Amino acid sequence: MTQIEVRVTGGADSEEELRSLLRWLKADDDIGRGVHGVLASSEPARPDHLGVLLDLISLGVSGGISAAQLSLAIDQWRAGRRGARRVTLRRNGWEIEVDGADARTVREIAELLREHTDEEQGDAGGPA
Numbered sequence: 001m002t003q004i005e006v007r008v009t010g011g012a013d014s015e016e017e018l019r020s021l022l023r024w025l026k027a028d029d030d031i032g033r034g035v036h037g038v039l040a041s042s043e044p045a046r047p048d049h050l051g052v053l054l055d056l057i058s059l060g061v062s063g064g065i066s067a068a069q070l071s072l073a074i075d076q077w078r079a080g081r082r083g084a085r086r087v088t089l090r091r092n093g094w095e096i097e098v099d100g101a102d103a104r105t106v107r108e109i110a111e112l113l114r115e116h117t118d119e120e121q122g123d124a125g126g127p128a
Contacts, residue, residue: 001036001060001061001062001063002060002061002062002063002091003058003059003060003061003091004058004059004060004061004089004090004091005042005056005057005058005059005088005089005090005091006018006021006037006056006057006059006074006087006088006089006090007055007056007057007087007088007090008021008085008086008087008088009085009086009088010083010084010085010086011081011083011085014055015039015053015054015055017081017085018039018054018055018056018057019039020077020081021057021074021077021087022037022039022057022059024073024076024077025037025059025070025073025074025077028073030069030073031061031065031069031070031073034061034062034064034065035059035060035061035062035065035070036059036060037057037058037059037060038057038058039054039056039057039058040054040056040057040058041053041054041055041056042055042056070089071098074087074089074098075098078098086098
């Protein structure tokens with residue numbers, strides 16, 4: 001299972017936006033069974049706070065899910081939200097922002113993700 005960090009910016013409550021996106025992905029007919037996600041924090045808890053800031057989804061994606069399917073599901077979620085939401089996917093140093101709503105942009109992002117995944121599998125060292 002491939003692990004991807006997913007972040008959402010542009011909403012008033014980023015934790016609620018993350019929860020909404022995670023629910024959407026799990027409910028999607030095409031990818032719902034192939035994704036497993038949990039809310040997580042990019043930083044450890046600070047001693048002067050009662051908890052951690054949940055600012056990302058740690059998303060596991062099975063090999064049966066294509067980048068195009070994932071990108072399309074994210075773009076459909078974005079289209080249903082008020083205001084502009086930016087979704088960032090990060091994996092092994094590669095980062096892609098999904099901030100366009102047109103199909104061409106989604107396809108380009110999906111292809112870029114797929115190319116980097118192929119390069120990582122062929123090169124054990126990963127990106128520099």
